[in-house]
Amino acid sequence: MSDNVLEVDGLRKEFGDLVAVDDVSFTVPQAGSLAIVGESGSGKTTIARMIVGLERPTKGTITACGQDRSTPSRSAAARKRRGREIQIVFQDPYTSLDPRQTAQATIDEVLKLHHGWPADRRRERIAELTGLVGLDERQARALPRALSGGQRQRVAIARALAAEPRVLILDESVAALDVSIQAQVLNLLADIRDSTGVSYVLISHDLAVVRQLTNDVIVLHRGVVVERGTTASVLDDPQHAYTKRLRASVPRPGWKPRRGALLAAGDTAGEEPPP
């Protein structure tokens, strides 16, 4: 029955009085791809952090590959094991790599962590991974400061894949890239999914990217899931007012913005400021 690599049920996170995530549930099937769409304050990044164990849920369960991971683990062995189940690629290519490590060293460290392989086996695998993400020899031996944003993201993807995870969380991983580079990385991600069968959880506010890369989507607004379904049906025929507003706000050929019709929720422009 459970063919799902990731199951999240009733997830809730409170920061003091603020409820960042409220009763969020979703599943990701084997080789599937789910988008979590929302703007700032939607709770999408908090959800990602809870799934990978960087944040502790207030309530709810998270199950990956059949194993519970609802709370961050203290044990190093458990954290390593979880690292082989779910990995993450962050948004900012400029701070997601150790500035003192070459791409090869970065990947090597992860390989050493998860596998007890001898040096030559590791070298082989590093070459495979850098090839998979489209980095050449020179780039693999370079320090991050010699690499462009797109190249750094490739290194970050290779590092995540070195752990051979079942699920890869892409936290706005292409948002900071130039349009032409973004297209290359999106193609790369599609190729990786085809060749490795990894499942994606894409956190994004960019509906066009979501359409390109994912099969299913949940839409978050202020910590709550307001709509869910297949990407095609939610984007072609949105039901919830917020989803409609979101879709209408995306620039595309022939798009014209109109005032008032698109007043952003939570925008306190009209509200009374404190005295």
Add this chain to the structure above:
Amino acid sequence: MSAAAPAPLVTVHASRARSATGLLRGTGPAGIASAAVIAIATVVAIVGKLVAPYDPTSANLSLNFIGPSGGHFLGYDFEGRDVLSRLLAGAQSSMLGPLAVVIGALVLGSLLAVIAAWRRGAVDAVISSVVDVLFAFPGILLAVLAAAVFGAGLTAAATALAIAYMPYVARVLRGAALKERSQPYVAALEVQGASATAICLRHILPNIAPLIVAQATTMFGYAMVDLAAVSFLGLGVQPPAADWGVMISENQVGIPEGYPLPALAAGACVVAVVIAFNLLGERLFERAQGAR
């Protein structure tokens, strides 16, 4: 300083400076000059006792306070010993003492800073409070206390100063470590399952290392002054050992009598080296900040 350095030392220093320019990139002419002075002092600390033209300990009271003459470029001190030889021999304890202080403060300070930055929360609060309390103790006060409890000598003084300097290291490094810790690459390593120790030692420390080096360099200068003061007070290195601080103390009687050279020469050595360390430390600090 005692710039009447024999020719061989000058050549050695020049070639060291050339090979070290990579390390000194961005420190400017002041940085390079300071590094040169430090290099000379280090070399003298190592070989001083061997190249001293005369025995630094052989006293001859009938020669006391005679000015520069014959082969004695700086004259004789209050006990008739060759001043230049004592300066060269004294470099060792004068440089070694601050080195011990700096190493002690750095190791202790980095450890506490990284642990506080990594664990945050209660652990950070406790460590920060302890460090704050230590801030209240001036180094010399602790050194005097240590001398009273453990007896006068370099070891007690150096240990006390290391503890007194540790808070300065801890404070600066904690800030830098906190910043590193919040970077996504650290989070990525945590998600990979890397251990806290591995992340701190292999990633956080190396990335704050430039700051550590800059701090250490400046601190050396302060430690040297403090230790010289402690020795001057008779609580550090004990006479008749050659040590710049001791020399200032011993020879101060010569100043009102018109024989300032021995005391001033020793003082000049301390000043020159301290300025060099401070200048270089400042430049390194600026470079470390600029690189962030």
Add this chain to the structure above:
Amino acid sequence: MNSTVSESEPLLQVEDLTVRLTVEGRRRPVLRDVALQVRAGEAVGLVGESGSGKSMTAKAIDRLLPRGAEVSGQIRFAGQDVRGLEGQALRSYRNKVAMIFQDPRAHVNPVRRIGDFMTEALRTNLNVAAADAGKRAVAMLDQVGIGHGERRLRQYPHELSGGMLQRVMIAAALLTEPQLLLADEPTTALDVTTQAEVMAILDDLRREYGLAVLFITHDLDLAAAICDRTAVMYAGQIVEVRESALMHDDPLHPYSAALAAARPDIDAAAGRLAAIGGRPLSAFEAPDAECAFAPRCPHAAPACREALPPLVELDGGLSRCVRAAELRGRGAGLRGATPSDPRLAAGPTSGGQTGE
């Protein structure tokens, strides 16, 4: 306010603008022969990726280049040379040409109130009395959709969200009744719904005040939303200027075509996106005597490498592609890729066409 829409002389005229900066001890070009025109009341988009020089162009126009920048060429505003302005003349220029930036928080003093910040230019440069300036500020805040203006004026920047602060910046910029607004990626850091609102406000206000706008962005569709004409930059040069409505389906330069095609489509997932190989070049990496885009261009021919292509008129726009006229003659124009070109991966459908 300026209400004329077309004059014989453009309000802003940039010609042969070349800027060199010292980077790591070497002099490198960041802008090469940039030519641009903005007429009174017209909105022009300036689109490019990293290193294209779009921000640098705006900074040059607003005299915000770093010290030591070597500038050659002409920048004329309302017929007056901009590069030579100093002192009072420069301040008066800044009243007429306002600029808003991507990150409002970086351009606002966090310890001063909104009111202080907004009325500063009015009070110091235009000698408007404080009370009067305050009233104008409140009125302008209302125009950008921020109510309770008097109370807002007393707030500090950190009390406002990013979107609100950007609106405040727009209001502040418009207070001195400028004739030209330089907007450097003003909505890039905002949520998409907030972006839509801010864009709508900009559009409304520009029409109401007859404001000319130079809108800088990396998003072609965003520029087209409020700009009559769009200019595309690559490697420090303008490579195309075109009516925005025509840009998407009938571009005049392979780079613009590729940029439009590389963007995923919200209405359909493409089998494979038409990604261009390689990465965007900066001006200092670009060769002097050939087309900077040639190495990545699916239509590159030997002629493209012979000399730096000039910017020539074509069908009402400008193009720096020597093959543009020829390529447009073919069926699909520049949007259609030669099927055999390996750089464009999958087949004729890889153009990522929107359903038209």
